[in-house]
Amino acid sequence: AKGQRQGGYARYHPRMHEQLAERVQLEADLHRAVEHQQLRVVYQPLVDMSTGGVTGVEALVRWHHPQRGVIAPVTFIPLAEATGLIDAIGAHVLREACQQVSTWRAEVPGAETMRLSVNLSAHQLDHPGLLADVVAVLDETGLPATSLVLEITESALIDQHDAALQTLHALRALGIRLAIDDFGTGYSSLSYLHRLPVDILKIDKSFVDRLSHTGDASLVDAILGMAATLGLTTVAEGIEHAHQRHALAAQGCATGQGYHFSPPVDASEVPDLITTALGA
Numbered sequence: 001a002k003g004q005r006q007g008g009y010a011r012y013h014p015r016m017h018e019q020l021a022e023r024v025q026l027e028a029d030l031h032r033a034v035e036h037q038q039l040r041v042v043y044q045p046l047v048d049m050s051t052g053g054v055t056g057v058e059a060l061v062r063w064h065h066p067q068r069g070v071i072a073p074v075t076f077i078p079l080a081e082a083t084g085l086i087d088a089i090g091a092h093v094l095r096e097a098c099q100q101v102s103t104w105r106a107e108v109p110g111a112e113t114m115r116l117s118v119n120l121s122a123h124q125l126d127h128p129g130l131l132a133d134v135v136a137v138l139d140e141t142g143l144p145a146t147s148l149v150l151e152i153t154e155s156a157l158i159d160q161h162d163a164a165l166q167t168l169h170a171l172r173a174l175g176i177r178l179a180i181d182d183f184g185t186g187y188s189s190l191s192y193l194h195r196l197p198v199d200i201l202k203i204d205k206s207f208v209d210r211l212s213h214t215g216d217a218s219l220v221d222a223i224l225g226m227a228a229t230l231g232l233t234t235v236a237e238g239i240e241h242a243h244q245r246h247a248l249a250a251q252g253c254a255t256g257q258g259y260h261f262s263p264p265v266d267a268s269e270v271p272d273l274i275t276t277a278l279g280a
């Protein structure tokens with residue numbers, strides 16, 4: 001009878017049942033992943049577009065699942081945000097990456113001024129302990145606050161209330177730089193942007209892609225103009241081709257990131273990249 005019931009259930013809601021079971025399993029696994037250190041950090045260089053030199057790295061998390069292999073953030077970050085596990089994951093990534101970059105700065109020739117960018121989710125920004133955690137990590141690892149960039153997506157920034165905004169102001173008062181990630185995808189107005197305590201706009205890959213598909217530079221031009229008006233520096237994301245790099249550099253975007261220069265790499269590969277002109 002049990003088998004029949006399950007068969008009947010599967011007949012009526014096969015996909016829903018599967019997806020729910022999958023989600024529950026993934027959530028249980030993710031709890032374990034945080035405890036058992038299955039989360040690793042990879043690093044993607046940020047590059048001075050005129051020289052190809054590495055100015056910093058962005059920390060990006062990967063989940064090394066014991067059965068499924070490496071799982072990309074798109075699969076588990078939304079779940080981590082919905083369950084609140086992102087606070088623990090984010091704290092782990094921040095600590096590990098600050099420690100790593102601090103070590104490179106001390107030990108690798110050419111890495112002395114290297115910066116670190118770490119992604120911050122809206123949920124973390126709401127977490128009352130965030131500021132104290134960040135201060136503690138900088139203190140323990142010796143990474144100067146002025147060498148840390150925290151990236152927050154434009155959509156996450158848009159509906160922040162006063163407490164989160166105060167946290168952003170406090171982080172910035174420490175000397176930490178704030179970047180708006182995926183800029184151009186969240187419809188924020190110029191007047192709203194003007195009130196945010198940010199330093200850097202990261203131009204979303206979709207605008208960089210348009211440079212290839214249509215040869216249309218007008219949107220990128222508009223974003224760079226907006227950034228200049230607001231006194232912000234810019235980073236272009238997802239640069240895959242030399243012509244995109246050159247178009248962006250010609251329009252005044254000084255820093256780039258993307259497969260054209262380097263994909264995200266294991267920590268062990270970063271020291272070699274520091275002394276190489278990337279995208280040559």
Ligand code: C2E
Binds near residue numbers: 072238
């Ligand atoms: P993001 O912050 O916009 O990061 C850039 C993503 O684009 C990364 O994907 C990177 O591997 C990919 N990418 C870089 N260059 C290129 C390129 O030239 N072409 C293409 N097609 N892709 C490129 P990844 O590592 O899969 O991360 C996806 C997103 O997951 C990130 O987007 C970020 O929003 C989130 N994420 C990753 N790590 C963390 C983390 O530690 N904390 C939080 N809160 N979010 C994270």
Ligand code: CA
Binds near residue numbers: 058119151181
């Ligand atoms: Ca980012």
Ligand code: CA
Binds near residue numbers: 181182202204237
């Ligand atoms: Ca981005």
Ligand code: CA
Binds near residue numbers: 182
């Ligand atoms: Ca993105």
